[in-house]
Every structure is written in C-alpha cells, then in structure tokens.
Amino acid sequence: MSTVATIYSNGSQECERMAALLEALDGDFHKYELGIHFSDKQFHNEFGEEAEYPQCSIGMKHVGNMHDTLHYMKDHKMFS
Numbered sequence: 001m002s003t004v005a006t007i008y009s010n011g012s013q014e015c016e017r018m019a020a021l022l023e024a025l026d027g028d029f030h031k032y033e034l035g036i037h038f039s040d041k042q043f044h045n046e047f048g049e050e051a052e053y054p055q056c057s058i059g060m061k062h063v064g065n066m067h068d069t070l071h072y073m074k075d076h077k078m079f080s
Contacts (some may be wrong), residue, residue: 003059005029008043014066015054025078 005022009015009031022029032038034053038046047055047062055062056069063072073079 003028004059005059007031008038008047008053008055010053012053018054018056018069026062032078040045 005027006027007015007018007022011033019029028062034040036044036062043055044051051053052065054069056066057063058072063069071075072076
C-alpha cells in the first residue's frame with residue numbers, strides 16, 4: 001500500500017486487527033489513540049455520535065469504520 005493511512009483507535013481488538021492488517025500490507029500508517037492523542041469528545045465531534053472504532057483515513061480521504069475500510073481497500077485493489 002503506497003498511501004499513508006490513519007487509524008483512530010480506542011485499543012479494541014478491531015483496532016488492533018486493522019493496524020495488523022495495514023502492517024501486513026507493508027502500509028505506512030499512523031495510529032492515534034484515545035486518551036493519548038484525542039479525547040472521546042473530540043472523536044465524536046470529528047466523526048459523529050454514532051461513529052465506531054476504529055475510524056480510518058487513507059490518504060486525504062476519511063473512509064470510515066473497519067467494515068467500510070475493508071470494502072474500500074478491496075474496491076481499490078489494495079490487497080495482494
């Protein structure tokens with residue numbers, strides 16, 4: 001994967017899986033963690049009250065939660 005991805009994580013198992021997938025794809029990614037880089041209030045202000053963890057961006061595009069991100073990656077042929 002040649003585009004930098006960003007993960008907003010609360011440390012959940014899904015967040016760790018998303019990070020592991022990006023790492024396995026040799027992707028360059030940044031991981032921001034709840035309580036260290038942002039607050040719960042900041043997360044919900046940015047992504048909405050119904051937003052689920054993780055939230056991901058690829059390049060400059062906010063993609064969404066893990067399910068949305070997997071679909072985006074599949075549609076853009078980011079899997080080998």
